[in-house]
Amino acid sequence: MRNVVVLTGGVGGTRLVDGLASSCDDEQLTVIVNTGDDFDHLGLRVCPDLDTVMYTLAGFAPEERGWGIAGDTFVTLGALARLGAPDWFQVGDRDLATHVWRTHRLASGTTLTDATREMTRRLGVTLPILPMSDAPAPTVIETTEGQRIPFQNWLVEQRAVPDVRRVHSERTGPASPLVLDALADADLVVIGPSNPFVSIEPILALPNVRALVAEKPCVAVSPIVAGRAVKGPLVAMMRTLRGVDASAAEVARLYADLVDIWFVHHGDGATLSGSIETDILIERRRERARLAAEVLHTGRRLAAG
Amino acid sequence: MRNVVVLTGGVGGTRLVDGLASSCDDEQLTVIVNTGDDFDHLGLRVCPDLDTVMYTLAGFAPEERGWGIAGDTFVTLGALARLGAPDWFQVGDRDLATHVWRTHRLASGTTLTDATREMTRRLGVTLPILPMSDAPAPTVIETTEGQRIPFQNWLVEQRAVPDVRRVHSERTGPASPLVLDALADADLVVIGPSNPFVSIEPILALPNVRALVAEKPCVAVSPIVAGRAVKGPLVAMMRTLRGVDASAAEVARLYADLVDIWFVHHGDGATLSGSIETDILIERRRERARLAAEVLHTGRRLAAG
Numbered sequence: 115m116r117n118v119v120v121l122t123g124g125v126g127g128t129r130l131v132d133g134l135a136s137s138c139d140d141e142q143l144t145v146i147v148n149t150g151d152d153f154d155h156l157g158l159r160v161c162p163d164l165d166t167v168m169y170t171l172a173g174f175a176p177e178e179r180g181w182g183i184a185g186d187t188f189v190t191l192g193a194l195a196r197l198g199a200p201d202w203f204q205v206g207d208r209d210l211a212t213h214v215w216r217t218h219r220l221a222s223g224t225t226l227t228d229a230t231r232e233m234t235r236r237l238g239v240t241l242p243i244l245p246m247s248d249a250p251a252p253t254v255i256e257t258t259e260g261q262r263i264p265f266q267n268w269l270v271e272q273r274a275v276p277d278v279r280r281v282h283s284e285r286t287g288p289a290s291p292l293v294l295d296a297l298a299d300a301d302l303v304v305i306g307p308s309n310p311f312v313s314i315e316p317i318l319a320l321p322n323v324r325a326l327v328a329e330k331p332c333v334a335v336s337p338i339v340a341g342r343a344v345k346g347p348l349v350a351m352m353r354t355l356r357g358v359d360a361s362a363a364e365v366a367r368l369y370a371d372l373v374d375i376w377f378v379h380h381g382d383g384a385t386l387s388g389s390i391e392t393d394i395l396i397e398r399r400r401e402r403a404r405l406a407a408e409v410l411h412t413g414r415r416l417a418a419g
Numbered sequence: 420m421r422n423v424v425v426l427t428g429g430v431g432g433t434r435l436v437d438g439l440a441s442s443c444d445d446e447q448l449t450v451i452v453n454t455g456d457d458f459d460h461l462g463l464r465v466c467p468d469l470d471t472v473m474y475t476l477a478g479f480a481p482e483e484r485g486w487g488i489a490g491d492t493f494v495t496l497g498a499l500a501r502l503g504a505p506d507w508f509q510v511g512d513r514d515l516a517t518h519v520w521r522t523h524r525l526a527s528g529t530t531l532t533d534a535t536r537e538m539t540r541r542l543g544v545t546l547p548i549l550p551m552s553d554a555p556a557p558t559v560i561e562t563t564e565g566q567r568i569p570f571q572n573w574l575v576e577q578r579a580v581p582d583v584r585r586v587h588s589e590r591t592g593p594a595s596p597l598v599l600d601a602l603a604d605a606d607l608v609v610i611g612p613s614n615p616f617v618s619i620e621p622i623l624a625l626p627n628v629r630a631l632v633a634e635k636p637c638v639a640v641s642p643i644v645a646g647r648a649v650k651g652p653l654v655a656m657m658r659t660l661r662g663v664d665a666s667a668a669e670v671a672r673l674y675a676d677l678v679d680i681w682f683v684h685h686g687d688g689a690t691l692s693g694s695i696e697t698d699i700l701i702e703r704r705r706e707r708a709r710l711a712a713e714v715l716h717t718g719r720r721l722a723a724g
Contacts, residue, residue, distance in 0.1 A: 156519050156523045157526050186494075187494050187512070189491075189492050197520045208498040210495050210498075214501075236503050329456070
């Protein structure tokens with residue numbers, strides 16, 4: 115097995131990516147990241163999932179929180195609030211540098227793919243972190259009350275309170291060429307424990323991506339443990355979007371055409387035949403490496419046919 | 420005397436503005452600020468002179484330094500440098516909030532005049548601080564070697580080292596309507612101790628401004644003390660642009676059509692007939708109020724005819 119490609123969104127999937135990055139031996143790991151969460155905040159381009167992956171692999175992310183930069187300060191945020199700027203999005207001072215520099219690079223004509231590669235290399239991260247697309251693909255939440263709210267506003271500003279009726283993607287472009295190349299060359303695709311509706315589906319919905327993944331050996335880690343989401347608003351979404359109680363098996367139905375083997379938590383395997391039960395709670399770094407090793411072990415056998 | 424209008428650039432003039440703000444009794448003080456220094460840095464609109472005035476009147480500016488915000492931190496600057504961004508322009512974290520918010524407001528269609536008023540009010544400053552124009556009017560330095568360098572790059576990045584052959588203004592618009600109104604209503608115009616070439620002349624060169632000032636009683640404070648500039652590169656500019664040694668009298672020639680009475684430092688009056696000698700070194704706040712009171716006293720008599 116030479117090439118491993120992982121699809122991920124925010125904190126949960128990134129923890130698996132972190133484990134894979136330290137557990138891949140001879141394999142080349144490529145990370146494909148959801149950009150549906152990306153948005154403009156105060157004129158600055160913010161890419162929450164890309165940043166979570168970048169900061170985590172650079173060793174900057176707080177182990178328990180997953181987003182932002184450990185020990186960051188919030189001086190500019192306070193000064194912005196004093197000037198009357200909205201302050202619902204908590205941007206730290208070090209974090210802000212990423213948004214300022216990325217926005218400037220994009221305005222200078224650099225692609226998001228190239229800007230991400232430049233920044234990750236400066237931060238000492240050498241493995242490819244690929245935004246799913248160089249074109250904006252904003253996820254919009256349609257609530258049961260009929261409102262349409264950009265995803266970050268719904269998640270952070272409105273604390274994911276309004277019930278979700280539909281998840282839209284206002285996609286404007288194709289998958290990035292590097293994403294398509296990575297999938298074409300993949301010996302194994304890993305789907306991280308991320309929200310299927312707002313983290314994984316935006317990637318799969320890009321032209322040709324789902325078909326490429328379907329051709330490949332594919333292992334996934336459940337984002338649900340004992341009926342609860344590892345993180346975020348997935349349980350409520352399963353209810354309003356699919357009319358079901360959240361479970362590993364219900365999530366698995368969403369990828370029935372793609373995933374060969376599911377990793378689920380101890381006790382969750384009964385509802386999903388052929389799954390592998392293990393400890394999939396990986397908040398701590400040593401737990402991430404352990405689960406990643408198990409995933410890679412299974413993936414190698416699967417890829418070998 | 421009801422309306423006092425002061426023309427100013429950076430640190431020197433701002434110190435006089437600070438004194439006038441605390442010394443005007445019944446008069447309405449209006450500050451007209453050079454925007455020729457304004458530039459885009461990392462995609463953010465930076466207005467050094469406006470910020471110096473705003474921070475000083477809000478009580479944020481370090482008394483001795485004059486620019487930036489006292490006690491500001493530089494976390495984002497450090498993180499930007501790590502990402503590979505140019506770091507020659509020292510932006511503090513609190514200061515950065517001003518640039519981010521202003522850029523966002525301008526991008527939303529707000530004029531610089533309105534954005535400045537919004538911000539100054541949020542910072543507790545009620546007197547009108549008027550950018551000279553809502554349109555960019557970048558000052559470009561042409562060096563004796565024939566290079567054309569945007570002013571802040573010349574001043575800060577290149578430390579004002581290259582000799583100046585000409586000062587250009589790449590003006591694109593008129594004076595702001597509020598500036599013209601303020602000058603039309605002025606009972607006294609005060610020209611602050613700022614660099615005539617790069618701080619005051621950009622204001623005067625806007626359509627109708629010089630003519631309006633010429634009609635008014637006008638008092639000026641010398642930016643030269645005993646042949647030295649209060650601050651900045653004025654002495655070298657007097658030599659390369661005018662071929663003279665810097666003196667209060669040589670500066671006065673530049674405004675011969677405008678200024679009725681000059682305030683010069685003790686010992687400088689001999690070279691400038693009709694000038695008033697006093698202590699014009701006003702780094703400290705109490706000194707600013709004292710000089711401002713003298714200027715206003717003279718101005719009131721002048722305005723009374």
